Amino acid sequence: xxxxxxxxxxxxxxxxxxxxxxxxxxxxxxxxxxxxxxxxxxxxxxxxxxxxxxxxxxxxxxxxxxxxxxxxxxxxxxxxxxxxxxxxxxxxxxxxxxxxxxxxxxxxxxxxxxxxx
Numbered sequence: 001x002x003x004x005x006x007x008x009x010x011x012x013x014x015x016x017x018x019x020x021x022x023x024x025x026x027x028x029x030x031x032x033x034x035x036x037x038x039x040x041x042x043x044x045x046x047x048x049x050x051x052x053x054x055x056x057x058x059x060x061x062x063x064x065x066x067x068x069x070x071x072x073x074x075x076x077x078x079x080x081x082x083x084x085x086x087x088x089x090x091x092x093x094x095x096x097x098x099x100x101x102x103x104x105x106x107x108x109x110x111x112x113x114x115x116x117x
Contacts, residue, residue: 020055024062033065036083043073044083045099048106058109067110070103 001009026038027047036044047066051058074081079095080103107113 024056028062031065031069032062033069034062042083043069045070045074045080045096045102046082048099048102051109052102052105058106058111063106063110067103067106067112070106074099075103 023038027035029035029041031041033043034047034050035042036047048070050056050066051060051063056062070080073084076095078100079097080099081094082096082099
């Protein structure tokens with residue numbers, strides 16, 4: 001729309017609403033946190049990016065639950081793993097540094113800021 005493509009913008013906006021609904025319906029686990037894989041309960045640090053990209057507000061209870069799951073399942077010695085499920089390369093053993101930054105950003109967006117002295 002910013003570049004004068006109003007018809008396309010309306011079409012893309014409608015598609016984005018449909019996609020958002022599908023993602024949230026299929027990525028929300030029965031426990032209320034956001035999975036990194038549709039229709040499965042797999043903890044994945046990429047779920048921390050959903051508020052950052054505007055898919056849902058950081059104040060949403062699903063974000064809070066996702067932060068909890070991240071801390072429980074993906075945190076290793078203060079760093080965040082990308083995921084904790086085995087893949088084609090076996091079970092992950094090391095943290096992916098950018099995931100730790102995603103976690104810190106998600107905490108800040110959710111207002112969970114603590115300064116330890």
